Amino acid sequence: GAGVSQSPSNKVTEKGKDVELRCDPISGHTALYWYRQRLGQGLEFLIYFQGNSAPDKSGLPSDRFSAERTGESVSTLTIQRTQQEDSAVYLCASSPGTGYTEAFFGQGTRLTVV
C-alpha cells in the first residue's frame, strides 16, 4: 500500500471488553512497531516485529496486551479486559528493515475505554 494503514481510526469500548487493533504496513517492510501515546505524553514503545517474530516485547504494559503478525504483513494488537488507563492513541509504524533509521507511521487508532 501507499502508506501504513490502521483500523479502526476510532474505537470506544466498555471497560472489561476486549479490543483488536489492526495495522497494515507498507508493502515489503519487514520491521513493524507498535507505539502508544497517552494524552499529553510522548510515544511509548510497545512491541517490535521483524518478519513474523517479535524479538522485543519489552514495552507491553501487562499480560492483557498481546500482538501478532502474519504473512510478514498485517499485525493485530489485542487488549483484553480493557481498563480506562488503556485509553490512548495506538500508533503502528513500519520500516524496510532493522538497519533503517526512519520509521513510517500510520494515522493511529484512538481508543477510548468508558
Add this chain to the structure above:
Amino acid sequence: DQQVKQNSPSLSVQEGRISILNCDYTNSMFDYFLWYKKYPAEGPTFLISISSIKDKNEDGRFTVFLNKSAKHLSLHIVPSQPGDSAVYFCAARASGNTGKLIFGQGTTLQVKP
C-alpha cells in the same frame, strides 16, 4: 526513566523568525537521533535525522545540531512558516540496531502569521 526529554511543552514564534526546539537525552549508546512532526489526527512524519558521529545535518529550512558532550540536540527551523505549526517529537534510536525509537514528550510549535 525518561531517556529522551523535551523540557518545553510549547513554543510560539512569529512567521519568518527562527524556531529552536530542544531535546536532551541520557543514554550515550544512542546512535541516531530523529525529529518527527505531528499534525492533529495524523501519525508522526519523519522530518530530519542525524547520526551520532556528526554534529550537524541540514535539509532546506531545517537543521539539526547534536552536542554529544552535553547530550543535547536541537532543531532549528528558519524561516518559520505558519504551516510548521505542529507537535515536534525528538526520538533516539536504541542500541542493538532493532530500529526501536525512544521518543520525547513533544513540543507544540505555533508559528503566528
